[in-house]
Amino acid sequence: MTTNAHLVGWGRYIPERILTNDELTQMVDTSDEWIRARTGIAERRIASDGETTASMSIQAARRALEVARLEPSQLDLIIVATATPDYLFPATACLVQDALGATHAGAFDLAAGCTGFVYGLNVAANLISAGAHETVLIVGAETLSRIVDWHDRGTCILFSDGAGAVILQANGADGGVLSTLVGSDGSGGELLCLPGGGSRHPASHRTVAEGLHYLRMRGREVFRFAVRTMPDATRQVLKRAGLSVADLNLLIPHQANQRITDASAKSLGLPPEAIISNVEWYGNNSAASIPIALCEAVEEGRIQQDDLLVLVGFGAGLTWAATALRWSKPLPLVEPSPRKKIWTFGQKLRYRYAALRSLVRRFLRWLLSLGVKE
Ligand code: COA
Numbered sequence: 001m002t003t004n005a006h007l008v009g010w011g012r013y014i015p016e017r018i019l020t021n022d023e024l025t026q027m028v029d030t031s032d033e034w035i036r037a038r039t040g041i042a043e044r045r046i047a048s049d050g051e052t053t054a055s056m057s058i059q060a061a062r063r064a065l066e067v068a069r070l071e072p073s074q075l076d077l078i079i080v081a082t083a084t085p086d087y088l089f090p091a092t093a094c095l096v097q098d099a100l101g102a103t104h105a106g107a108f109d110l111a112a113g114c115t116g117f118v119y120g121l122n123v124a125a126n127l128i129s130a131g132a133h134e135t136v137l138i139v140g141a142e143t144l145s146r147i148v149d150w151h152d153r154g155t156c157i158l159f160s161d162g163a164g165a166v167i168l169q170a171n172g173a174d175g176g177v178l179s180t181l182v183g184s185d186g187s188g189g190e191l192l193c194l195p196g197g198g199s200r201h202p203a204s205h206r207t208v209a210e211g212l213h214y215l216r217m218r219g220r221e222v223f224r225f226a227v228r229t230m231p232d233a234t235r236q237v238l239k240r241a242g243l244s245v246a247d248l249n250l251l252i253p254h255q256a257n258q259r260i261t262d263a264s265a266k267s268l269g270l271p272p273e274a275i276i277s278n279v280e281w282y283g284n285n286s287a288a289s290i291p292i293a294l295c296e297a298v299e300e301g302r303i304q305q306d307d308l309l310v311l312v313g314f315g316a317g318l319t320w321a322a323t324a325l326r327w328s329k330p331l332p333l334v335e336p337s338p339r340k341k342i343w344t345f346g347q348k349l350r351y352r353y354a355a356l357r358s359l360v361r362r363f364l365r366w367l368l369s370l371g372v373k374e
Contacts (some may be wrong), residue, residue, distance in 0.1 A: 040258020
């Protein structure tokens, strides 16, 4: 019997702070009209001082576990796709593992720019199909506001913060992930790049003085790459599943620019109701954009059981990826509320226990180190 990877849980976390186009006009030489006309963006979300990629990932992951009715200990792998990890190391995925109390999970970060979430989804789906893992949490999360140059009008109008998460689980039933596609072209690496802080330009007074710790982008070239790549990747991933655009119910593209989304829809011949767009309200939150858009599509009732979905992204690298998915989770999720309350309470206790467990493990490590003679 073949094992399929079914999407059984989803969750998102959006920071509360809204940054409007009008506010941006106080910071750089731009206008609400220009931003709306060239990008479709009206406002974006910015993480508060205390929020990080890990803290937002944890919130999104908890919601995904709730939808899936799974305990953290049932996860056997956690992938966090991000270009803005809390640290270069340890991996943000390990911070998420610890906070969730996912005691049986491996954890790693995945760097593929805005395409990271779809890369992660594809890696997870193929590990599940191969029998290596059963239940995998995939998070796309970003705190891009921390690497944006707020004096650069070519980039600061676009980017934002947030997190989205899904859980894939092995099941012999039909449906779930049908086909996957990943691609890259490193010759375009410099088109979208964070030059400082790595082994080429380690952080120093010089890198800060030269602004190398800020994201740099050649927007027009990235735009051309995106409008070519998204429709191609969509067609290819459908072909791999033995399907075509005519079979597609919903396209969930990376939310970068409304003009890119419109051009992709036009090229594929899709009507507006077959494509998800929320860039107007969130801007581009990179690896978080597709799982957040997926959550919203579910909440808005735009996904029905057995619908054929394609998730397609592009981004730094250059990279691109697509996933064709047959929606197999029954909707809507109606539950008797007392049971839900008890479950949610139990889950809260588990997260408290996870925090305590983390403290105890740190203490034990310190205690054991006392007995080690150097
Ligand atoms: N406000 C007002 N004017 C602006 C501006 C802003 N925020 N940003 C750029 N301009 C100006 C430019 O200086 C340029 O002026 P000039 O003609 O006098 O030189 C003019 O607008 C056109 O610039 P251009 O860069 O060609 O604009 P564009 O139509 O390509 O739009 C982007 C710029 C960034 C919105 C667009 O290229 C884009 O969305 N690219 C894709 C980026 C992306 O998706 N990145 C993430 C990938 S995951």
